[in-house]
Amino acid sequence: MQRRTRLLDRMRQVQGATATAAMPVAERKALAKEDLAVLSEMARQQFMTPGDTKSAVYRQKKEEAEAYLAAGAPIPEDYPFLKARAELLDPVTPDYAAVAAEWKARADAWLIAGPAIETVYDNAILLIDGAATVAEIETILAGIVWPAPA
Numbered sequence: 001m002q003r004r005t006r007l008l009d010r011m012r013q014v015q016g017a018t019a020t021a022a023m024p025v026a027e028r029k030a031l032a033k034e035d036l037a038v039l040s041e042m043a044r045q046q047f048m049t050p051g052d053t054k055s056a057v058y059r060q061k062k063e064e065a066e067a068y069l070a071a072g073a074p075i076p077e078d079y080p081f082l083k084a085r086a087e088l089l090d091p092v093t094p095d096y097a098a099v100a101a102e103w104k105a106r107a108d109a110w111l112i113a114g115p116a117i118e119t120v121y122d123n124a125i126l127l128i129d130g131a132a133t134v135a136e137i138e139t140i141l142a143g144i145v146w147p148a149p150a
Contacts, residue, residue, distance in 0.1 A: 028051040028134045032141055033125060043146035047106075047113045057081070058107075065103035068096060109149070116147040 023031075042052070048058060064079040076083040076096050082103070085096035124144055131137045 009019055010093065023134055025134055025137070027131065028137050029128050029131065032128045032137045035141060036121055036124050036128070036144075039146065040117055042149070043117045043120075044114070046146075046148055047110055058110075061103045062107040065100040065107065068100040069104060113147050113149075120144060 064082045086096045086099045
């Protein structure tokens with residue numbers, strides 16, 4: 001609960017938004033949906049670094065990890081991101097397979113977390129659409145539990 005409150009406080013600081021009980025319901029619904037977009041992004045960022053280009057890097061790392069682990073006799077030069085990371089961690093005896101396994105595990109974790117976050121987001125949108133009062137909207141937002149890394 002404390003973490004969720006901190007996330008919402010931080011999100012509102014970023015947006016500069018403040019909701020009040022006197023706010024019209026339609027206006028609060030719109031603001032709540034904006035809140036959800038930011039909160040869901042913050043939940044995703046617990047698993048991944050923000051940024052569109054970073055997403056491309058994650059995609060490349062996942063592909064390299066899967067290809068490396070599937071290859072019979074992989075050549076590190078064929079996997080530039082993996083090679084760079086393994087050699088950064090240990091320039092003398094780089095463990096390419098360990099880096100590939102770590103990246104694959106992270107990608108697999110995202111395949112669980114990503115859909116779970118999206119389900120929380122989609123459900124909250126449906127609940128907000130059905131809310132009749134600002135108090136109901138606030139209760140919905142306060143009750144959201146976002147998936148977090150173990």
